[in-house]
Amino acid sequence: MRSPDSIPSTPHHPAPRVIAVASGKGGVGKTSVSINLAAALVNAGQRTLLLDTDLGLANVDVMLGLSPRFTLADVFAGRCELRDTVLEGPNGLMIVPAASGKRHMTELTPQQHVGLVHAFSELDLPIDTMVVDNAAGLADGVLTFCQAAQEVVVVVCDEPASVTDAYALIKVLSRERGVARVQVLANQVQHPVEGKQLFDKLERVTSRFLDVTLNYLGAIPRDEWLRRAVQRQESVVDAFPSSPSALAFRDIGRRSRQWQSPAAPRGHVEFFIERLIGTPANSPTRSAAA
Numbered sequence: 206m207r208s209p210d211s212i213p214s215t216p217h218h219p220a221p222r223v224i225a226v227a228s229g230k231g232g233v234g235k236t237s238v239s240i241n242l243a244a245a246l247v248n249a250g251q252r253t254l255l256l257d258t259d260l261g262l263a264n265v266d267v268m269l270g271l272s273p274r275f276t277l278a279d280v281f282a283g284r285c286e287l288r289d290t291v292l293e294g295p296n297g298l299m300i301v302p303a304a305s306g307k308r309h310m311t312e313l314t315p316q317q318h319v320g321l322v323h324a325f326s327e328l329d330l331p332i333d334t335m336v337v338d339n340a341a342g343l344a345d346g347v348l349t350f351c352q353a354a355q356e357v358v359v360v361v362c363d364e365p366a367s368v369t370d371a372y373a374l375i376k377v378l379s380r381e382r383g384v385a386r387v388q389v390l391a392n393q394v395q396h397p398v399e400g401k402q403l404f405d406k407l408e409r410v411t412s413r414f415l416d417v418t419l420n421y422l423g424a425i426p427r428d429e430w431l432r433r434a435v436q437r438q439e440s441v442v443d444a445f446p447s448s449p450s451a452l453a454f455r456d457i458g459r460r461s462r463q464w465q466s467p468a469a470p471r472g473h474v475e476f477f478i479e480r481l482i483g484t485p486a487n488s489p490t491r492s493a494a495a
């Protein structure tokens with residue numbers, strides 16, 4: 206990555222809104238949600254970038270049938286700049302892929318996670334929204350990317366471990382990272398009521414023990430069309446636009462403007478912070494990702 210003295214002056218494009226998708230437990234459909242939410246936002250006319258930060262088990266590129274020339278692993282190894290990793294996906298969706306199976310990529314230091322967050326301020330692309338697909342679990346990288354986003358979407362499904370792990374994630378984000386608002390998305394529901402019941406269950410505990418506001422984004426049905434789309438290496442939004450899950454994603458994407466983003470930066474590590482506060486990019490932590 207570039208050294209601080211070769212950083213260009215203030216970028217031309219306004220700061221995009223950053224949505225971090227996380228779940229605590231693995232396998233609940235977080236990557237499917239990230240891909241389809243990004244595709245739905247593109248459908249709604251937003252210029253969208255999908256960032257895969259699952260540095261140990263990346264799969265956004267595989268799920269979309271893309272063959273990246275460079276990934277984030279190459280950025281950290283100094284083989285390319287962050288901008289070189291950006292791939293063009295379906296309908297102009299931009300994608301920054303991670304690297305699968307590179308064990309050392311899961312061992313990045315907290316400074317390197319922060320460095321990656323700051324490196325995005327230099328990426329002067331015309332983006333309205335960036336969707337960040339996180340790894341499962343509560344590792345430092347997940348917490349840093351969620352903390353640095355304007356919105357955190359926690360994906361839950363109707364399994365006890367999913368609900369307890371989602372609660373554990375929200376608790377750490379709230380108590381240790383100052384996250385004050387979390388969007389909850391129920392996935393793989395059998396019936397719309399099930400999604401709201403899951404949300405109510407989570408909210409009952411968080412409102413009792415944590416200082417965090419939960420907002421219910423809605424539910425994505427368990428849908429055989431989504432599985433077929435995965436097999437075709439496409440988003441269900443593009444492959445089967447009138448399927449139940451595609452309609453639900455499009456509805457959530459359309460409403461995303463009303464999630465009430467905070468107007469001002471929160472004053473800690475944040476994606477595109479330099480652009481939000483309107484000063485030239487110049488952070489000593491920037492070179493940490495190099």
Ligand SMILES: Nc1ncnc2c1ncn2[C@@H]1O[C@H](COP(=O)(O)OP(=O)(O)OP(=O)(O)O)[C@@H](O)[C@H]1O
Nearest residue numbers: 231232233234235236237341393426427428431435
């Ligand atoms: N709404 C849904 N309907 C049907 N199948 C789904 C749905 N959401 C996800 N799946 C299926 O569940 C499986 C896991 O999904 P996905 O890889 O998105 O989960 P994940 O939470 O990102 O997993 P991990 O954290 O382990 O990477 C996939 O095979 C996907 O096809």
